[in-house]
Amino acid sequence: MTTSLLWFRRDLRLADHPALLAARDAGDEVVPVFVLDDALRGPSGPNRLAFLYRNLRDLQERTGGALRVVHGNPATTVPRLVRECGAASVHISSDHGPYGSARDARVAAALHDVPLVATGSPYGVTPGQLTKPDGTPYKVYTPFLRAWRARGIHSPALTPRSIRWSDGGLKDSGVPQDPGTRADLPEPGEAAARARWKAFLERQAQDYAGTRNDPGADRTSRLSAALKYGLLHPRTLHADLGTSEGETVYGQELVWRDFYADVLHHNPSSARADLNRIPLEYDPPGAAFEAWKQGRTGYPIVDAGMRQLLGEGWVHNRVRMIVASFLTKDLHVWWPHGARHFMEHLVDGDLASNQHGWQWTAGTGTDASPYFRVFNPVMQGQKFDADGSYIRRWVSELSHLTGKDIHEPWTCERPPEGYPERIVDHATERLEALDRYQRARTA
Secondary structure, three states: OEEEEEEEEOOOOOOOOOHHHHHHOOEEEEEEEEEOHHHHHHOOOOOHHHHHHHHHHHHHHHOOOOEEEEEEOOHHHHHHHHHHHOOOEEEEEOOOOOHHHHHHHHHHHOOOOOOEEEEOOOOOOOOOOOOOOOOOOOOHHHHHHHHHHHHHOOOOOOOOOOOOOOOOOOOOOOOOOOOOOOOOOOOOHHHHHHHHHHHHHHHOOHHHHHOOOOOOOOOOOOOOOOOOOOOOOOOHHHHHOOOOOOHHHHHHHHHHHHHHHOOOOOOOHOOOOOOOOOOOOOOOOOOHHHHHOOOOOOOHHHHHHHHHHHHHHHOOOHHHHHHHHHHHOOOOOOHHHHHHHHHOOOOOOOOOHHHHHHHHOOOOOOOOOOOOOOOOOOHHHHHOOOOOOHHHOOOOOHOOOOOHHHOOHHHHHOOOOOOOOOOOOOOHHHHHHHHHHHHHHOO
């Protein structure tokens, strides 16, 4: 009997899973494994780890208890598992991040004569497959989107009717207990993700274009964590989308995920350093940075977003841009400090999307002229949370305020009890940010 080993990573599902089909076709039985890699667990905060562990338990049930969860360095652990179960091949979804691609190269070398077979990836279009006519990678989203549309993507892979799962006689380290977290995390599992997607399609997708920037309405799909761990494949989502304006805009948002993965693939150092380097002057993170992390800046929309991060391990995308702009352009703190804080708390923490989303806002990333865009936190609140419902949900000190007061509580006759004064003056800091940019441009 021939055995194939399926190494799950960011693809914790059974539907639309090309690597699973390849493993099934390569052997009479499939041994599913997940390796708890400390190099990835270390930077992950409790929210992401708790969500991962809950999904592993769900996947273990769905494989009839066959999934082996093993702790160790993949370069030594995977070859050992192959020897112990006698697998003739190892199957994966390809990984194109800086760490993942190097890790897979080490594993492939350590496997010697046993092939490491990569089939599919976590993206609609695999990073590195789209280039400009001259062969260079895309640096701007809109041309990438045009090329993405011209190329198209595959239809969803067939879901196997049955898989002959086996534990291969392998020992199971067991799924760790959830780390301590108070955040309200999404329901785990492939079935829950599919149910959320179905509900979004039926009730919200057609209106997405008009409601996606309203954090108080809470009408986004909330599928970023499911996509992070591959509970759904974006190919499945694209296949289900219709042609309404909202569904078209949602599809474009999914392509941003492919774009940022492609940018990181071609520029691995951009995970930690500026993609477009200019000698900007930054302030060291200090008391103001701590106030930002705690949601106590005195700017209601900023504080609401930072408290949502702590309360749910997730932040509405419009608000992510607002809080990132405030940190980098009002407090003049270098973006990696904020990006790292986000990665510590986000349940959907994806290196490519997080780091390059931050860089786009900070003015060091893929936007052509980004530093002149300085979000006014008051105007952003008035425009995208006009009735203040989002602010009232997360900033209890302001729950009694309405109208102008909730966006500018410092104008009230009696300042709200317990709410901090503004730590900076936005108008002043905006001019300072622009002045620093001009000095850097002429340096």
